[in-house]
Amino acid sequence: MAVYKKTYRPYEGELTPSWSRFLVIPRYAFEDLHGKRFLSIFFLASFIYPLVCALIIYVQHNASALNLLGVQQGARGLISINVTFFMSLLGWQSIMALFLASFIGPGLVSPDLSNNALSLYLARPFSRVEYVLGKMSVLAILMSLMTWVPGLLCFGLQGYLEGWQWMRDNARLASGIFFGAWVWILILSLLAMALSAWVKWKPAAGGMMFGVFFVASAFGAVINAVQRTRWGNVFNISHLVGVVWVRLFEGTNQTTNGAVFFRANQGEQVPLWTAWMGLAVLALLCLYMLARKIRGAEVVR
């Protein structure tokens, strides 16, 4: 029917499957983000480190390239493609993901809350869980592209150049990259969403993303110093993630202490179960904060 026909008519056509409707939200969000130049540049810039890593892997396996650079074959050991290499890659990319989450996260929920648009979403056959999933998937997709996707591509490149046996021997690295990145992605996404739901002013919500990490870790450090203990580290989210990463990458045979921002120094580490518990409590707290705010109608008791 032509748009100029000003009449109401019921809809009798087919409907989309209900399971797929939460995907409408990321599609609209990406359309919106596409127009933001700074974000596009930042997103592209975040691939510089993985590209450098891929270049190092390539050069390491290319004799003529090494000769061209004037490096002897024995110099291959200068940069080892090992657990530290991949953990550092994931660490740097995860920091970039933190910046991305603090840029994008605050704009996800707060615009819907500030003008009561939530009631419009939830008055449709669309649940609160689907709303949260839809919004989270925006961050999850972008952060996946920044973290585990380039990590696994570099792992694949190294495996391709080094041989099948290397891949089999180091399969734990691939699972560490994948699951380690997802731990970080889920924590960041939930935190960004929860802060966005409670702090309506976007710059403040973005700032609070960093505040949660730095203030909490400073608080933990004060507890450690005053009480001469290591338990203050349970407030240090990056430490908790570091402990989990080390286990995911190396199992019980630990040779590293995490990477860049995610250091869990030997002797200062909290036990693994505490790290998982700490992250789970943080995730549950974020979910509680979301459950309080993501409602079709405000309840005044």
Added chain:
Amino acid sequence: MDPVIELDGLEVRFGQRTILKKLNAKLTGRSVGLLGPNGAGKSTLINTLLGFHKPSSGTARILGRDVRTQAREVRSLVGYMPENDAYISSMSGVHMVRLMGELAGLPREHALERAHEAFFYVGLGEVRYRNIGTYSLGMKQAAKLAQAIVHGPKLLFLDEPTNGLDPPARTRMIQLIQEIRDRGDLHILLSSHLLHDVEDCCDQVLILKDGNVAAFCNLEEERRANRRFLELETRGGNNGDFLQAVVKLGCETAPGVQGRIKLVMPDGLEVRQLYEIAAGQNVQIRRLNRKRDSLEDIFLKAMESADGRL
């Protein structure tokens, strides 16, 4: 006729406060008004029907679907125009309405087409590409109506649709609601504290007070009855003969003092015939009033508390 909305002992509590108290009603009208003073529970009732609040006891059914157990199905049948501002300020009007259409299950291309149609229909065709944050209050109200109808619901919840509108915008909004009602494709539940809005748009009215059903009336029947009930004041001639002649026509009469007569006309009798009889009897009809038991009277009666005060 199957009820559109059926309230079955519906009770809603927020903490210690009971907001809706065991409501029972069967609403069958094409357009039902929900009246009540502020705080009567109108918006809470709508929010409960949408599944935003869980009933603490009892239930409600919309077009046969239980709001407790079939909330998703219920929401696929309804369109909702909330009372307060509700929009995504950074989106253009048509973009937001399209998003809402897609969330309701319309495929992408249908959602886009219907979003444009809905905007033309509510009279915002020219501003549909502007960000909603820049709309005037009247435009925002119309945009809310557009998003409520974009997916072609079977039942439309309109919560205070004329809130904050100037007279021309209010008239336009009422006309739109009447048009939608008269097409007969969907039912309407209109919540308002403005009696005129409800009187103009609805054929049934549910009046709430303090979370209770204070009254339920069928405005259509009420209007029909009112049209047959007359109060006359006569002078001159023989009032008794005039009364007898009127009774012969099938009217029920109740003579009062000083030539006043109350009468109920049977179906088919026109006022013109009363004037003819009066002329034949040499009786002057000095005053002729239709009974004015308006919605306002019904509402005020419903609002009267036990001690007779409002």
